[in-house]
Amino acid sequence: MRVLSRDAIPPQPISINDLPAGNNIEVRQGDKVVLYCKAVGSKPPTQLIWYKNENELFDEDAEMSFDEDKHRRYTTTSSITLYPRVDDNGAIYSCEARHPTLERYLRCSVAINVLHAPGIPQIEGYIEGDVVTSGDTLTLACITRGGNPPPQLIWKRGNVQVDATYTVRGHVTTNIHTFRVDATDNNGVYRCEASSNEIEEPIAASVKLSVHFPPSNVKLVGPLQAKRGETITLTCSTEVSNPPSQITWVVDGSRVVGGESVTNRMADGWVTASNLTITLTRQDPDTKVFTCYAENPPVRKKTYRTHKLTVTSDPPQPPTILGYEEGTPLRVGQLRTFNCVALGGNPPATLKWYRGDREINTPTVKTGSGVSSELVIQVEPSDNGMMYKCEANNTATKIPLVAFIKILVYCEYL
Numbered sequence: 001m002r003v004l005s006r007d008a009i010p011p012q013p014i015s016i017n018d019l020p021a022g023n024n025i026e027v028r029q030g031d032k033v034v035l036y037c038k039a040v041g042s043k044p045p046t047q048l049i050w051y052k053n054e055n056e057l058f059d060e061d062a063e064m065s066f067d068e069d070k071h072r073r074y075t076t077t078s079s080i081t082l083y084p085r086v087d088d089n090g091a092i093y094s095c096e097a098r099h100p101t102l103e104r105y106l107r108c109s110v111a112i113n114v115l116h117a118p119g120i121p122q123i124e125g126y127i128e129g130d131v132v133t134s135g136d137t138l139t140l141a142c143i144t145r146g147g148n149p150p151p152q153l154i155w156k157r158g159n160v161q162v163d164a165t166y167t168v169r170g171h172v173t174t175n176i177h178t179f180r181v182d183a184t185d186n187n188g189v190y191r192c193e194a195s196s197n198e199i200e201e202p203i204a205a206s207v208k209l210s211v212h213f214p215p216s217n218v219k220l221v222g223p224l225q226a227k228r229g230e231t232i233t234l235t236c237s238t239e240v241s242n243p244p245s246q247i248t249w250v251v252d253g254s255r256v257v258g259g260e261s262v263t264n265r266m267a268d269g270w271v272t273a274s275n276l277t278i279t280l281t282r283q284d285p286d287t288k289v290f291t292c293y294a295e296n297p298p299v300r301k302k303t304y305r306t307h308k309l310t311v312t313s314d315p316p317q318p319p320t321i322l323g324y325e326e327g328t329p330l331r332v333g334q335l336r337t338f339n340c341v342a343l344g345g346n347p348p349a350t351l352k353w354y355r356g357d358r359e360i361n362t363p364t365v366k367t368g369s370g371v372s373s374e375l376v377i378q379v380e381p382s383d384n385g386m387m388y389k390c391e392a393n394n395t396a397t398k399i400p401l402v403a404f405i406k407i408l409v410y411c412e413y414l
Contacts, residue, residue: 009073010101011042014108016093021108027084028198029116036079037095037108044100048078051094082112089114089148117198118147118173121205123190132181133299134213139178142192142205146171151194158189186211186242186268213269214296215239218305222290225310225347225395226280233277234307236292240269245294245303247274252289284311286346315397316345316370319390321405329410334379340390340403343370349392352400356387384409 016037017025027033039046045066050057057080067075078095082088090111097106124141132138142153153166153175166175175192191206215238222234236258238245249258259275272294280288288309295302319342330336342349351373353360362373373390377383386407391400 007043008101009041009043010099011039011046011076011097011106014039014048014095014097014106016095016108016110019110022110024111024113026113026115027082029086029114030083033082033084033112034079035082035093035095035110036077037097039076039097039099039106041073042076042099042101043073045074046076047098048076049096049098050078050080051092051096053092054094084112084114086114086116086146086148088112089116114148115198116146116148118151118194118196118203119145120203121153121192121194123192123205123207126207126209128207129210131210131212131298132185134182134185134211136181137178138181138209139176140190140192140207142166142175142177144173144194147173147194147196147198149196149198151196153192153194156191156193158191181209181211183211183213183216183240183242183269185209186213212242212296212298214299214301215241215245215294215303218292218294218303220290220292220305220307222307223309225312227312227396228280228282228284231277231279232309233275234290234292235273235275236294236305237273238271238294238303240266240271241294241296242269243296243298244270245272245296247272248293248295249274249276250291250293251276251278252285280311282313286311310347312394312396313346314344316342316349316392316394316401318342318401319349319351319392319403321388321390321403324405324407326405327408329408330379330383331410332379332381336377336379338375338377338388338405339372340375340392341367341370341372342392342401345370345392345394345396347394349394349397349401352391352393354389354391379407379409381409381411383407384411 016035037048050062062078062080065077092109092111094107094109121142121144125139150168150173153173155163155177163177189206189208191204193202193204195202217239219237223232226232236247244263247261249256261272261274263270263272290307293302293304319340321340323338340351348371351364353362353375362375364371364373387404389404391402393400
């Protein structure tokens with residue numbers, strides 16, 4: 001049974017650092033913070049006990065002082081000095097007041113919020129030096145542990161932000177970036193940056209990708225036509241690829257051995273070129289088809305380009321005009337058909353009709369081993385002595401081959 005002095009007085013409600021109960025106290029990792037607890041107006045003096053997470057601290061951890069006023073009432077002050085570490089974040093410090101007048105001890109608590117920088121980010125999903133292939137789907141995970149407040153975690157490709165969607169679970173912050181790899185990612189640097197008010201500059205980790213990719217295009221350059229007996233050269237070159245492409249040639253459906261390939265190193269891959277030189281013979285078809293294939297074995301994809309060459313030979317034979325025997329008079333108003341024929345020629349000749357110096361549009365028709373063009377006229381008086389000319393021309397002729405007739409018109413006078 002407790003025996004109380006008649007003049008015993010309980011303390012007023014206590015507080016820590018004059019804060020309402022349940023408040024947080026923010027402090028940076030390693031900084032000094034002093035917690036003080038006051039019990040005011042008691043008689044006799046109040047005993048103050050400190051707890052950390054419900055564990056009582058030793059008396060020597062605290063500094064205690066007592067002040068007596070003119071009414072012989074006491075103010076008891078107790079303080080503890082802390083240098084919080086990361087693992088102290090969230091710790092609950094409580095001050096408990098014990099006094100003979102109290103049936104239940106008074107208690108006040110605060111939480112310690114320890115501000116600290118995040119850990120260095122770690123990247124999972126790719127190890128530098130590994131090889132991925134264009135078209136693959138790659139998932140990179142950036143993970144950082146710690147940090148209060150939690151850091152902002154972003155992905156950058158070069159200097160361009162590509163993903164700022166991060167999640168926080170407990171003390172772990174994660175940003176998962178999934179993307180489809182393409183040729184531009186070869187030697188590309190993906191950088192994960194963690195930023196926070198607790199650090200002046202972002203802390204980062206990065207990886208450089210190695211990507212295998214085929215050339216996006218193949219160029220095949222050569223003449224569009226050539227004569228039999230001529231020697232021609234075609235050049236096949238690739239866009240950038242990694243690793244270097246292998247070039248093969250197919251001519252008229254059969255694989256042939258081309259010239260030596262030359263490979264040049266570029267900033268983001270390799271460019272390969274190959275020359276094919278052949279001499280055209282009488283046995284070659286009128287149209288030769290050349291195909292250049294660029295193969296990239298690690299990617300298992302072929303890129304190709306096709307080129308057609310027209311093989312020309314001798315010019316056509318001089319044209320012949322059929323349908324009129326020179327010197328034969330024609331009657332005015334009579335319909336007459338003249339036919340211009342040119343045999344041979346590769347490519348076939350193009351025929352043109354002229355009345356004097358004026359060209360007359362007529363179609364050229366391929367017939368057997370040559371071509372022909374038909375001209376139909378209605379004889380007029382002005383046709384008397386008129387020269388009708390047919391020209392035959394192809395890429396093998398330097399000047400047109402010509403046939404002509406001079407018309408004689410019989411005029412009747414009433």
